[in-house]
Amino acid sequence: MKPRVLVTGGAGFVGSHLVDALIERGYRVRVFDNLEPQVHGRGRRVPEYLNKNIEFVKADIREKKRLREALKNIDIVFHLAAAVGVGQSMYEIERYMSINTGGAAILLDILANERNDIKKMIVASSMSIYGEGAYYCKYCKKEVYPGLRSKAQLDRHRWELKCSACSNILEAIPTREDKPLFPTSMYAISKRDHEEMFINFGITYNIPTVALRYFNIYGPRQALSNPYTGVAAIFSARILNNNSPLIFEDGFQSRDFVHVDDAVRASLLALEKEEANYQIFNVGSGKKLAVLELANILGGKLGFDNEPEILNKFREGDIRHCFADISKIRSRLGFTPKVEFEEGLSELVKWVKKQRAVDRVKIATDELIAKGLAR
Numbered sequence: 257m258k259p260r261v262l263v264t265g266g267a268g269f270v271g272s273h274l275v276d277a278l279i280e281r282g283y284r285v286r287v288f289d290n291l292e293p294q295v296h297g298r299g300r301r302v303p304e305y306l307n308k309n310i311e312f313v314k315a316d317i318r319e320k321k322r323l324r325e326a327l328k329n330i331d332i333v334f335h336l337a338a339a340v341g342v343g344q345s346m347y348e349i350e351r352y353m354s355i356n357t358g359g360a361a362i363l364l365d366i367l368a369n370e371r372n373d374i375k376k377m378i379v380a381s382s383m384s385i386y387g388e389g390a391y392y393c394k395y396c397k398k399e400v401y402p403g404l405r406s407k408a409q410l411d412r413h414r415w416e417l418k419c420s421a422c423s424n425i426l427e428a429i430p431t432r433e434d435k436p437l438f439p440t441s442m443y444a445i446s447k448r449d450h451e452e453m454f455i456n457f458g459i460t461y462n463i464p465t466v467a468l469r470y471f472n473i474y475g476p477r478q479a480l481s482n483p484y485t486g487v488a489a490i491f492s493a494r495i496l497n498n499n500s501p502l503i504f505e506d507g508f509q510s511r512d513f514v515h516v517d518d519a520v521r522a523s524l525l526a527l528e529k530e531e532a533n534y535q536i537f538n539v540g541s542g543k544k545l546a547v548l549e550l551a552n553i554l555g556g557k558l559g560f561d562n563e564p565e566i567l568n569k570f571r572e573g574d575i576r577h578c579f580a581d582i583s584k585i586r587s588r589l590g591f592t593p594k595v596e597f598e599e600g601l602s603e604l605v606k607w608v609k610k611q612r613a614v615d616r617v618k619i620a621t622d623e624l625i626a627k628g629l630a631r
């Protein structure tokens with residue numbers, strides 16, 4: 257019999273695709289998810305897309321009794337349940353830390369104190385824990401890891417990072433796992449907690465554990481009406497409502513967009529390869545793309561005629577560039593991203609066209625401005 261897997265947050269975007277892949281490979285799957293209204297709507301109904309061949313537990317990660325029951329007879333844990341909005345985490349601090357850091361603490365506390373059969377754990381970490389990515393100064397000829405840009409610089413709308421030694425503009429280079437961490441939001445701090453708590457627990461109790469630093473995952477099923485996370489989904493929701501995507505800074509900030517099928521493939525390798533044990537891996541495409549370019553390609557594919565709206569504003573804690581160095585996961589686990597960006601985006605657009613989305617992006621942006629978190 258194939259092992260039994262518990263996927264917390266398994267009704268969400270990444271989790272539901274992971275569940276499909278696990279079922280296809282013969283694993284027996286139990287999903288633990290509270291169907292958070294911000295992601296699943298006020299009705300909090302089990303999403304249509306969720307695989308039917310699973311056991312479903314509707315409960316909050318902080319309900320210790322329910323979680324204890326759900327961990328019974330489980331061999332493998334994928335911990336994905338989390339509150340996932342970066343900006344929102346800066347004014348709903350108690351909720352974010354309670355669900356993310358507190359939720360992980362409850363899960364690990366159960367495993368530390370009660371008999372269990374867990375043989376492997378994989379935790380969803382995030383590229384957000386890096387803060388700014390890695391950079392190179394071609395004049396000083398060295399790799400540098402800058403902190404956040406100063407407010408004075410951002411107020412002057414000088415968006416690019418400069419070398420602290422020679423003041424020339426730095427070039428973004430792929431970010432390796434050993435870059436010093438510099439989380440710039442409560443969300444990112446809680447993801448670092450996830451990673452460190454799980455790896456520490458795994459080493460202490462001899463349970464092989466892996467942390468995956470997902471970059472910007474895109475694909476079908478990402479909640480379109482959730483304005484707090486997922487840039488491709490947020491732009492899609494704007495366009496579906498005939499509104500231009502709203503873009504902070506000048507649009508030339510870049511990210512690493514990785515298709516959800518590739519993120520799932522990496523997650524399965526982390527599960528099935530022993531070489532992954534006790535390791536941390538970047539999960540990205542290894543390529544950078546400007547946010548404005550994403551908006552333009554999406555607009556084009558969705559047949560939207562208007563230009564994106566460049567806000568020339570900035571959000572507290574935002575970084576300029578970060579994209580993954582994927583040589584570690586490539587060499588140790590044999591991971592190669594397979595979905596080309598154009599192809600992945602066409603698939604996303606096909607799905608988006610069949611959806612309805614409530615556009616709450618303007619409200620969320622105004623909320624940030626009102627709280628002094630964007631200007």
Ligand SMILES: NC(=O)c1ccc[n+]([C@@H]2O[C@H](COP(=O)([O-])OP(=O)(O)OC[C@H]3O[C@@H](n4cnc5c(N)ncnc54)[C@H](O)[C@@H]3O)[C@@H](O)[C@H]2O)c1
Nearest residue numbers: 265267268269270290291292316317337338380382470473
């Ligand atoms: N999507 C990305 O680009 C990305 C990037 C980096 C890291 N991650 C991480 O991957 C994981 C999955 O992200 P996603 O994009 O699928 O998000 P998602 O919001 O689609 O899924 C998260 C799921 O967790 C559930 N959940 C939230 N709070 C819960 C609670 N208190 N108790 C139980 N369940 C709860 C939600 O109902 C949802 O189904 C998260 O841990 C996230 O931090 C995602």
